[in-house]
Amino acid sequence: xxxxxxxxxxxxxxxxxxxxxxxxxxxxxxxxxxxxxxxxxxxxxxxxxxxxxxxxxxxxxxxxxxxxxxxxxxxxxxxxxxxxxxxxxxxxxxxxxxxxxxxxxxxxxxxxxxxxxxxxxxxxxxxxxxxxxxxxxxxxxxxxxxxxxxxxxxxxxxxxxxxxxxxxxxxxxxx
Numbered sequence: 001x002x003x004x005x006x007x008x009x010x011x012x013x014x015x016x017x018x019x020x021x022x023x024x025x026x027x028x029x030x031x032x033x034x035x036x037x038x039x040x041x042x043x044x045x046x047x048x049x050x051x052x053x054x055x056x057x058x059x060x061x062x063x064x065x066x067x068x069x070x071x072x073x074x075x076x077x078x079x080x081x082x083x084x085x086x087x088x089x090x091x092x093x094x095x096x097x098x099x100x101x102x103x104x105x106x107x108x109x110x111x112x113x114x115x116x117x118x119x120x121x122x123x124x125x126x127x128x129x130x131x132x133x134x135x136x137x138x139x140x141x142x143x144x145x146x147x148x149x150x151x152x153x154x155x156x157x158x159x160x161x162x163x164x165x166x167x168x169x170x171x172x173x174x175x
Contacts, residue, residue, distance in 0.1 A: 106166030109147055111135075113157050113170045124152045128170075 110130060117125040117136070126149060128135045137143050139152055142162060150158040155172045 106161055109159050109161075109166075109168050109170060111143070111147065111159070111170060113172050115172070116152060116154065126152045126157050128157075 111128045114127040114129050125136050125138050135143050137149050142148050147159050148162055157170050160167045
């Protein structure tokens with residue numbers, strides 16, 4: 001059985017083995033007179049200069065060629081000019097310490113001016129709200145124990161703290 005397998009293998013190799021080497025594609029047979037014949041054969045190629053193939057060539061440099069870049073060569077920016085700082089002026093006067101501006105202003109009055117009531121005798125009353133309670137008063141009255149009404153206008157009211165600091169105008173639309 002082993003001999004039969006070897007015989008089949010030898011027979012397959014013999015049938016597939018070429019009888020003569022196939023001509024290579026680089027060999028061209030010349031036609032008559034060096035011109036194309038009527039059968040379509042091409043004219044002989046120009047002779048090859050074998051010495052030029054052996055000549056030394058310049059090696060490619062590392063940074064000049066990038067086959068993956070399809071953009072023009074980037075020109076480096078010009079060098080930045082060296083700028084020297086102007087000399088600092090000498091201050092002959094001594095700097096004075098900052099003077100405090102005084103006490104901070106009082107916080108805003110958190111009341112909203114709702115409207116004006118005018119009595120038949122011409123006295124105006126201002127109606128105010130702190131969000132929870134509604135209060136009213138006239139010129140000079142103290143509201144909520146902390147604020148005093150200075151002047152009641154048509155669309156605004158002037159108020160101060162009871163101690164006289166921080167005069168503020170509260171508009172009819174609120175603060």
